Amino acid sequence: MEGELRPMDAEQLREYGHQMVDFIADYYKTIENFPVLSQVEPGYLHKLLPDSAPNQPEALQNVLDDVRVKILPGVTHWQSPNYFAYYPSNSSVAGFLGEMLSAGINMIGFSWITSPAATELEMIVLDWLGKMLKLPEEFLSSGQGGGVIQGTASEAVLVVLLAARDKVLTRVGKDSLKKLVVYGSDQTHSALQKACQIAGVHLDNCRLLKTDSSKNYALSPDILCDAISQDMSNGLIPFFLCATVGTTSSATVDPLLALGKIAKKYGMWFHVDAAYAGSACICPEYRCYIDGVEEADSFNMNAHKWFLTNFDCSALWVKDRNALIQSLSTNPEFLKNKASQANMVVDYKDWQIPLGRRFRSLKLWMVLRLYGVANLQSYIRNHINLAKYFEGLVAGDSRFEVVAPRLFSLVCFRLLPPDNDENHGNKLNHDLLDAANSTGKIFISHTVLSGKYILRFAVGAPLTEERHVTAAWKVLQDEASALLGSL
Amino acid sequence: MEGELRPMDAEQLREYGHQMVDFIADYYKTIENFPVLSQVEPGYLHKLLPDSAPNQPEALQNVLDDVRVKILPGVTHWQSPNYFAYYPSNSSVAGFLGEMLSAGINMIGFSWITSPAATELEMIVLDWLGKMLKLPEEFLSSGQGGGVIQGTASEAVLVVLLAARDKVLTRVGKDSLKKLVVYGSDQTHSALQKACQIAGVHLDNCRLLKTDSSKNYALSPDILCDAISQDMSNGLIPFFLCATVGTTSSATVDPLLALGKIAKKYGMWFHVDAAYAGSACICPEYRCYIDGVEEADSFNMNAHKWFLTNFDCSALWVKDRNALIQSLSTNPEFLKNKASQANMVVDYKDWQIPLGRRFRSLKLWMVLRLYGVANLQSYIRNHINLAKYFEGLVAGDSRFEVVAPRLFSLVCFRLLPPDNDENHGNKLNHDLLDAANSTGKIFISHTVLSGKYILRFAVGAPLTEERHVTAAWKVLQDEASALLGSL
Numbered sequence: 001m002e003g004e005l006r007p008m009d010a011e012q013l014r015e016y017g018h019q020m021v022d023f024i025a026d027y028y029k030t031i032e033n034f035p036v037l038s039q040v041e042p043g044y045l046h047k048l049l050p051d052s053a054p055n056q057p058e059a060l061q062n063v064l065d066d067v068r069v070k071i072l073p074g075v076t077h078w079q080s081p082n083y084f085a086y087y088p089s090n091s092s093v094a095g096f097l098g099e100m101l102s103a104g105i106n107m108i109g110f111s112w113i114t115s116p117a118a119t120e121l122e123m124i125v126l127d128w129l130g131k132m133l134k135l136p137e138e139f140l141s142s143g144q145g146g147g148v149i150q151g152t153a154s155e156a157v158l159v160v161l162l163a164a165r166d167k168v169l170t171r172v173g174k175d176s177l178k179k180l181v182v183y184g185s186d187q188t189h190s191a192l193q194k195a196c197q198i199a200g201v202h203l204d205n206c207r208l209l210k211t212d213s214s215k216n217y218a219l220s221p222d223i224l225c226d227a228i229s230q231d232m233s234n235g236l237i238p239f240f241l242c243a244t245v246g247t248t249s250s251a252t253v254d255p256l257l258a259l260g261k262i263a264k265k266y267g268m269w270f271h272v273d274a275a276y277a278g279s280a281c282i283c284p285e286y287r288c289y290i291d292g293v294e295e296a297d298s299f300n301m302n303a304h305k306w307f308l309t310n311f312d313c314s315a316l317w318v319k320d321r322n323a324l325i326q327s328l329s330t331n332p333e334f335l336k337n338k339a340s341q342a343n344m345v346v347d348y349k350d351w352q353i354p355l356g357r358r359f360r361s362l363k364l365w366m367v368l369r370l371y372g373v374a375n376l377q378s379y380i381r382n383h384i385n386l387a388k389y390f391e392g393l394v395a396g397d398s399r400f401e402v403v404a405p406r407l408f409s410l411v412c413f414r415l416l417p418p419d420n421d422e423n424h425g426n427k428l429n430h431d432l433l434d435a436a437n438s439t440g441k442i443f444i445s446h447t448v449l450s451g452k453y454i455l456r457f458a459v460g461a462p463l464t465e466e467r468h469v470t471a472a473w474k475v476l477q478d479e480a481s482a483l484l485g486s487l
Numbered sequence: 488m489e490g491e492l493r494p495m496d497a498e499q500l501r502e503y504g505h506q507m508v509d510f511i512a513d514y515y516k517t518i519e520n521f522p523v524l525s526q527v528e529p530g531y532l533h534k535l536l537p538d539s540a541p542n543q544p545e546a547l548q549n550v551l552d553d554v555r556v557k558i559l560p561g562v563t564h565w566q567s568p569n570y571f572a573y574y575p576s577n578s579s580v581a582g583f584l585g586e587m588l589s590a591g592i593n594m595i596g597f598s599w600i601t602s603p604a605a606t607e608l609e610m611i612v613l614d615w616l617g618k619m620l621k622l623p624e625e626f627l628s629s630g631q632g633g634g635v636i637q638g639t640a641s642e643a644v645l646v647v648l649l650a651a652r653d654k655v656l657t658r659v660g661k662d663s664l665k666k667l668v669v670y671g672s673d674q675t676h677s678a679l680q681k682a683c684q685i686a687g688v689h690l691d692n693c694r695l696l697k698t699d700s701s702k703n704y705a706l707s708p709d710i711l712c713d714a715i716s717q718d719m720s721n722g723l724i725p726f727f728l729c730a731t732v733g734t735t736s737s738a739t740v741d742p743l744l745a746l747g748k749i750a751k752k753y754g755m756w757f758h759v760d761a762a763y764a765g766s767a768c769i770c771p772e773y774r775c776y777i778d779g780v781e782e783a784d785s786f787n788m789n790a791h792k793w794f795l796t797n798f799d800c801s802a803l804w805v806k807d808r809n810a811l812i813q814s815l816s817t818n819p820e821f822l823k824n825k826a827s828q829a830n831m832v833v834d835y836k837d838w839q840i841p842l843g844r845r846f847r848s849l850k851l852w853m854v855l856r857l858y859g860v861a862n863l864q865s866y867i868r869n870h871i872n873l874a875k876y877f878e879g880l881v882a883g884d885s886r887f888e889v890v891a892p893r894l895f896s897l898v899c900f901r902l903l904p905p906d907n908d909e910n911h912g913n914k915l916n917h918d919l920l921d922a923a924n925s926t927g928k929i930f931i932s933h934t935v936l937s938g939k940y941i942l943r944f945a946v947g948a949p950l951t952e953e954r955h956v957t958a959a960w961k962v963l964q965d966e967a968s969a970l971l972g973s974l
Contacts, residue, residue, distance in 0.1 A: 005862040007579035007795050008566065008949040010515035017508035020584050024591035025501035038603050042831045045607035053615040053855040056862075060584075063856050067588065071849075074604025078594045079495065086601075086821070089843075091593035092494035097507050097547075099590035101554065103797050104511035106578035107565045114573075116525050117561025120532035128540040151638065152841035162685060177687055178662060190817040191842060197814065198649060198840065200664055200687030248821050304843075308494050310590050311845060327684065330677040334573070334735050334934045334943075338921075344529045353685065353840060354639035355678060356576075356791075358798060362558075368540040369550050375492040375543075434825075447821045456821075462495040 035440025088460025098363025164269030246277025260295020522927025575947025585850025733764025747782020
């Protein structure tokens, strides 16, 4: 065999590729047979696989058998219709085809020249998506701004934080890094704090302002103003504000317009994280939730969450692309080329952390074309209706309460402590989560709001239908009865 | 159609998936018919696609027709056997299958619980690969260290730089950030400088030490020692050294053992970037090039370059995983779970920049199993032999010279200036690059060494055979003759 390896034989790709398509199609046909949340113990796989790589090739069939017998039991099935945890991570036929094509072409699109189509298609589909969201013109590629696909919302907030940091440091001097202050709320995703850690912004200067139930856990403009005033009187420099549309815990929407005006007043970069809920804003009736985005310097939504585009595909738009480029560009000799040197093209390497990048726009393009805007809107509406339906089920059982207003497809709820003892209530809901997830029939996750342990039911898997929501509620009711009965 | 979208119908996935497999197999069958380097003009695609997304769904056939007619002409074909630019980016049947399966499962593996198999398979295959490279035990998952798949070498150097930064700042106080000094050579990849920019390390303190032809552009331990002494006498704090095995310009190898001892003496983090050449070190006869890696704190090689694993798959090993976790962990309530809280598992979210992560270990596992170690070694040797063959062709034509010693599969060469005028020589080689790439028959890239414009011929595409190297040389000779003839 040695010396005869033909690792990219077109006919072998065809034969094996067809086998893999069937394997994956069969997986989706039987996906409801698996426990949604994997029930394996830590270290399970180590016992099932050898300690070193084989010296000689193995047959595809053996590997696929191992996937079936050893890997799939260790998978938590995010695509299961009974998956209601965290936020969704949509796969779809179109998204899957886009991933296949991207893997098939397997080019590395750091500069325009390394595959002009990759850069240009990305600019075009992000303009398309920006128009669907009715983003202000300044976010489109025809002006000074434009869209870019990042891997995740974490990278999106990091790159704009770096752009904002360097912009202000250019003005006030780089030794002032320790004076820079970032603002968000205690509901802002932990990605903001991580971005601060990475960028060297002192965590003492990362203000995660307190929210409460009176404002539905949204960031209060008054509290923000107070914090800014106090920081400025202490000689600190406010430079970055992150607002959220659809917070991770309860899908709250921060008041963009009011917050944006404050950011502008103090010369701060205003970033809007709509990672989850941004998708809903393609429907006219939900567009209001990003009213005020015109005040933002950057806006982010994850097409890989609730928009049928396989992970990863996090869409980021900025009004001033040069701010990103100032922070993130490098220009080594070995990457120089006519088009870049003449400044005729976009080189996305200068808009992101890594150098290399995949052809991710293909999958978003396929989703938009194979489904069309009207279908995508109805897909979103269907999930929101299913969440409303679940909300009604919870409200109809007096042992439970809905905890925060439901705006999108997430319902926050909990089992009421029968004795009004909140500590007991927290343990009870923690146990209910555990019990429900241990059945393997559903997977939900949790959060804590105002000290209360809350269950989260996020509708959004592509295969979820009303019957799955009904069945999930039955699991939760049954497990609740068992827990309450054993008290 | 509204309300009837079934975006993850298993039978549609099967039908469309088979069509896409055939499309991609046909692409590989005809890949030599395309110009290797795309010949389109900036903005070409904008003229071919509509300004907004369609409201109604389109047929897959229409989209595939557009891929053929509008996208592929804008692709630079990294998988073409006539691709010799930059460094390779290997696709393979196994790597492609792994990408398909990963996209099919489409789980987000930030924590162990979100798919235990994803975390555990990654630990296992990186142990396999670490053993193939004969990395010291401390880099394996059984101890305090372990391997992790990053997206790119840029992210690998960034995360270890952050770990090193925070380790030293914990000791000397965070206000000392401006005193921290990083060392590499003027041949170190620009990713080091970018990592410094991101991490807030002052670029004035990023020492890219001069190399020259006398040491084959390797970093000199003496020069390093001098730089460190001078910095320390100026009150600065050396904290990070990056050595390279296979530099981007000329595939030079820095002297790891000597450099590592210096790093240890001064308490610096020692990172080894073997992004390209690391793959060769699975062959016993090339393993010597990473001798000294036992002195390193971290080691990186890109399986997506020359190891048949589709992009992205950058393997990073560290001896102290806690250093990464200290810098990069977050622990928000909504991600808490029993296994993580009990510290029983690895949560890779704390080893990387993003939160979400794909099931990338699948493709590396498939490559290792479907090909086996012996085949992979012979794959590497074959490319190195083809590079030797090309080197011989260059040496046989007195109009050309080989510029730097060839260690792996990269040949640096140039057309000699006929009048010994170096400025003329630079223009001549620049024109030769342009002329050769404009034929569409080959794609090569360039660098500059000691002020000389140098052509790089990197063998490493999975389909490249001797006949392609022969033909490429013919293109270069012909274009050189035309250029010299017109003088």
